[in-house]
Amino acid sequence: MSSTNRLKIFNDPIYGFIGIPNELIYNLLEHPYFQRLRRISQMGLSYLVYPGAHHTRFHHALGSMHLMREAISQLRFKKIEITATEEQGLLAAILLHDIGHGPFSHALEGQLVQGVSHEALSLSFMKELNNEMGGRLDMAISIFQGTHPKKFLNQLVSSQLDMDRLDYLKRDSFFTGVTEGNISSQRLLSMLNVAQGELVVEEKGIYSVEKFLMARRFMYWQVYLHKTSLVAELLLTTVIKRAKVLLANGMDLEGSKTLLHFLSKKENSVFATADLNAFSSLDDYDIISALKAWQGTNDNVLSKLSQMLLNRDLPKIKLKNSPISDDKLGEVADKLKECFGLTESELSYFLYHGEVSNRAYNLKSQNINILRKNGKITDVAKASDHLNLKALAKRVTKYYLAYPTVEA
């Protein structure tokens, strides 16, 4: 069958149709590594709060690639040179930028695999694929790593205004129904340009950039760090922690071979090629299936935690602007021990406290640059006369306390 006939079009509820531009991209899409992303929830456990949020990393990667094509077309219209090879590289790089995500995206990062970020895993997968494809991903890898001399290529893939962010804000807003996160990617793209080798936004786009940062901030506090999503993810990481302890203690647990492989790994062990291979078949289904099996296990803590998550019987959680006092923590701990008969060592599985923080704009890295009418380039936080964007650059921290409801 000829390759052209195999090229296809995806229906996307956001952009309409997403076309697959060429055979390399088509082959990447077809690869089992990429198909795995169909089984990774884009927003972790947020669907427990927003029932529409079941979209996947697969879909997000497609969407980001679509925006990249638009960006390339806009920049070329403005006479910025992007060669055919660079275009290929940009598309492959953005398509694969998240291929290293594990189950539930960020939710379990650092739990199953220690000391290796999802970006590092993405790079490992890209190198694997590059071997298979005879070096056709060299350009993509150089763009992804930021070693390509044209800096703006990397900025399209990885900066505070990259195609990744443009897509995920729009997509997450769409599937959650939180319309406040809906950004005008079309307007933002139309204002991109390149000056002095840097990706810039033309001055008239400054309000759009501010609007984008506000939308991002809104999505963080209202959606990504929604207290119920947060407690669900705390519960999930706790289940995993418990399972690892039990396995380390020699207990036998049900679960897929792949999952048990990672749960049984020693702390600080090296991430080897065999691990990458195992990781390539790990997804949300391993986790949820294990939870289902663990509901009936002998360990009360593991079984209770698993049931809570599966039945969405979540701990209650409060977010505060100041740290939780030790007195308050002690008081809650006592109540939990009394009501549920918990031992001191079991307590940490049911009582969660800590902090979350976010800043809408990071002044220090991957800045958003504005191209002034006078030709100068300024950081957006300085270019905006009207709104103190520095305020958006301040880190905001909140403190949480969560534990199961104690019936009166």
Add this chain to the structure above:
Amino acid sequence: MSSTNRLKIFNDPIYGFIGIPNELIYNLLEHPYFQRLRRISQMGLSYLVYPGAHHTRFHHALGSMHLMREAISQLRFKKIEITATEEQGLLAAILLHDIGHGPFSHALEGQLVQGVSHEALSLSFMKELNNEMGGRLDMAISIFQGTHPKKFLNQLVSSQLDMDRLDYLKRDSFFTGVTEGNISSQRLLSMLNVAQGELVVEEKGIYSVEKFLMARRFMYWQVYLHKTSLVAELLLTTVIKRAKVLLANGMDLEGSKTLLHFLSKKENSVFATADLNAFSSLDDYDIISALKAWQGTNDNVLSKLSQMLLNRDLPKIKLKNSPISDDKLGEVADKLKECFGLTESELSYFLYHGEVSNRAYNLKSQNINILRKNGKITDVAKASDHLNLKALAKRVTKYYLAYPTVEA
């Protein structure tokens, strides 16, 4: 904690906000039976074609309930009496109407459980819940079964213009991005009425009903019976069939206890209470996890089929307007045997043929009634002067032939 405080609101990308009207509904939502629906894909494997179509039975049930509230409000505005108890019953009935669906909704119906429809299972679950809730679902059950003397109550839950269909067309259209299926539920609801005890559509709504039937037909042929979804579901049922054969032959297979319970059941065995209990913990995750495990099994057929589905390496499929000839079948069979070294008995796992059919409107049951301006009630197929709706009532059949690509 008081019950009122626990009532909540869901963000829905389609209707905006969906409120939970009262404590009974809230308690149904919280029940593990209902939470299971979060793990059942509304559209089976259609997400392999439409990457946005990961929405769940849970979400659809919520949406249907929302439309029911709107319908009740419209009918009361028109002075149709619906008591508070009937309202409660309607909401519970529509919320639970699909609670009997198994993994991947329709895709595996009849495969894991024989001789019991999903409607019958829904009824069984409703009775279970009714026991737990001290008879508070009596009204819902009587409406669902159609034994309530007010016939229109049942018609709101189960007819060719029920809240179930209004929601799923709109929702499936939304998440697939196939805008042609988007119906104006608001307009249709505004034209509902009750006459002579029957749910009717006011005459001025006739174009809207036609439009609704056309949208439904469009969705059937373009989405629900899309050839790629079809072949994916054929592949899925074939995997299940193979696993059952292997288990019957005494082979040991990985899989959740629940799934193995159903795969090991004898044909025509009675569906008992224990089965219902097991069914209540069966969902998409049991299936996909089993497929993942089976990829590495000793049986070549099972392992190949599992890999094909997981990696979306689907057989090629053609839809024809006339039956596939025996000659054509024989020819393909020979080629498959030769290329893949298949035995005669293995052939049926790789070569699929059969028919699919649909009619947009069924003249014989659960008709859509039009209330004429002269007060008479007419079937919509007769009320429409302009379009031969009888054409829509004709059953359309297509014939499919599918098998893996044979490389030249």
Add this chain to the structure above:
Amino acid sequence: MSSTNRLKIFNDPIYGFIGIPNELIYNLLEHPYFQRLRRISQMGLSYLVYPGAHHTRFHHALGSMHLMREAISQLRFKKIEITATEEQGLLAAILLHDIGHGPFSHALEGQLVQGVSHEALSLSFMKELNNEMGGRLDMAISIFQGTHPKKFLNQLVSSQLDMDRLDYLKRDSFFTGVTEGNISSQRLLSMLNVAQGELVVEEKGIYSVEKFLMARRFMYWQVYLHKTSLVAELLLTTVIKRAKVLLANGMDLEGSKTLLHFLSKKENSVFATADLNAFSSLDDYDIISALKAWQGTNDNVLSKLSQMLLNRDLPKIKLKNSPISDDKLGEVADKLKECFGLTESELSYFLYHGEVSNRAYNLKSQNINILRKNGKITDVAKASDHLNLKALAKRVTKYYLAYPTVEA
């Protein structure tokens, strides 16, 4: 100022951004002839029923041009040759296809100018512009007139699936809020092709074409021929008729010079160059301003009719499936004469009866062709196996009777 800098982008709530591709198009847009379209309501008086429907011919022309660009890009992707000059011609032709519309688009067609269709006027304006622009519209005119040897070029501008229709259905649906008319122009465009020199739709697009025809039919009966829009337009034509009679009788009426020029023309007089010039400054504002002035005129009929329209105090109207009987007409006439003291000759200004008809698909001209998988071309009405599209080709006629409410 350089021409490139003057090229601009329009925000369109439907397609997002609409770009102006080149200087010729830009110059056409800037021309007073084209700017006049900003003052012509796309849907006549429909805004009296659908308060959002104030969009203009200007906006529709822009939208049609945008779709034409998409169509060209789709066809070129399929290796259909469209030269740069042909592209230019297509864009200019679609942009100007409606430039001959008079006040309130179709509502007053034949009232102010007799014997000259809006298409003929469009052609006259195009020729005028061609003179001004030194022949740069030769190609556009040849495409518009259908004299260009490549038949499909004309079909993109003027057929039952042209860019005009795709845009107006989508646009009118959007601004009225009648979502049932929303068609997937993107899907339809993606299925266009050219075979044997004809514009065709690929076979897999057959459901989309049917859906499109149904949407069109829906919009006709629910919107374009909505009984209240209909009676408003009847009232408007009656005001104009009365004004012409009064002027013919030597009465002095207020009104713009341009409007009075046309109202005072003799029946069957030739449409001369001076008329075209006058027509180029005639728009909705001439009509509404005249009505406002005429509210206070001495002629009771004219003043009453003008007030009725301006204050939306419209006659009541009924649509029937069979002709209004003479008995019924006589009865109503008697009542009106009695209640309002109307003379026989005044009666026709207040009592309206007649018929309206529509067919969703015309079998005889500008057909929609389907390209079968076997390479043959078939009319869509024959290609559809499932739905009797011939039913859609049947002309449907309704009969109206309208007159002011007679208070009891």
Add this chain to the structure above:
Amino acid sequence: MSSTNRLKIFNDPIYGFIGIPNELIYNLLEHPYFQRLRRISQMGLSYLVYPGAHHTRFHHALGSMHLMREAISQLRFKKIEITATEEQGLLAAILLHDIGHGPFSHALEGQLVQGVSHEALSLSFMKELNNEMGGRLDMAISIFQGTHPKKFLNQLVSSQLDMDRLDYLKRDSFFTGVTEGNISSQRLLSMLNVAQGELVVEEKGIYSVEKFLMARRFMYWQVYLHKTSLVAELLLTTVIKRAKVLLANGMDLEGSKTLLHFLSKKENSVFATADLNAFSSLDDYDIISALKAWQGTNDNVLSKLSQMLLNRDLPKIKLKNSPISDDKLGEVADKLKECFGLTESELSYFLYHGEVSNRAYNLKSQNINILRKNGKITDVAKASDHLNLKALAKRVTKYYLAYPTVEA
């Protein structure tokens, strides 16, 4: 005909359906005073920039009333007492809040009528209508004027988070296609409450309020104060100014009686009842028709300005962050005098300079109050920890300079 049957439903592309709740509202809608709003552009001349922005004050008033009904329903759900009479008053007050707007809404405010704001005119019209309707608008007037003891009733009609603003932001965003202005009115309404007699937003709604203020700010700078809209409105006020001068000098000008009445009024003359009556028939059509007639007038300035506006041949305009220097002004003035042969006194008709300013949030009046979880009420600018909302309260000023292009 019974009143109930006359109640109707409007299709709205934004909210779906807008129902008319009762006969009083229906009668207000039908009144010629209100029907006039169909002929007043909501966004002045913005349609010259955003071709979809032809929506009217009529449509906006309907939309605001719809939101008011939702707000009432939300507040009652939270046990806030709103009596039937108060509800009626709220609906009438919001429906009529803008009935005093003149042609092109804000664009000509202060030009045709001096010293009377559109709010004062709205009140005058409301009193007129109240007389006609036998005092049925007493409550509406007391709410509108802020004399009703329940302060929150007035705040729903007139504050920085009133139904007027919620609707116009959403509506203007919709019709312009500037999606960044799209606010989630549903979410904001769901968070309204009343505490200590004041309209408040619950604390969890703080991000939504910030988002709303940002959207408002975006719409101001990107849309309402768009430089091209601004110059179009400057041109319009200049035409009117010129016409007044010519009339004062005794020149005869075409135009509707109503328009000439206002153009011929002495500066500082009292606004009398006769003026109100005349004003009630003044709308966009009087202005545009006059411009059309004035194109051919003897006065070159008036004729040139009129042509420029009608043909959208607008002066070029620049917006600066600092005031235009006298040197720059002098230089431009000299060039204009030379190129166009303008006299000193004519200059001001073609050379525009001045300033525009806006602040997204006003700290001093009609504040937005946040109801803290601890029961305290705080101004939103103080309640927000994360974003320096005080920055949004800063007045931003820009300076413009505009004049016709001087060809090289």
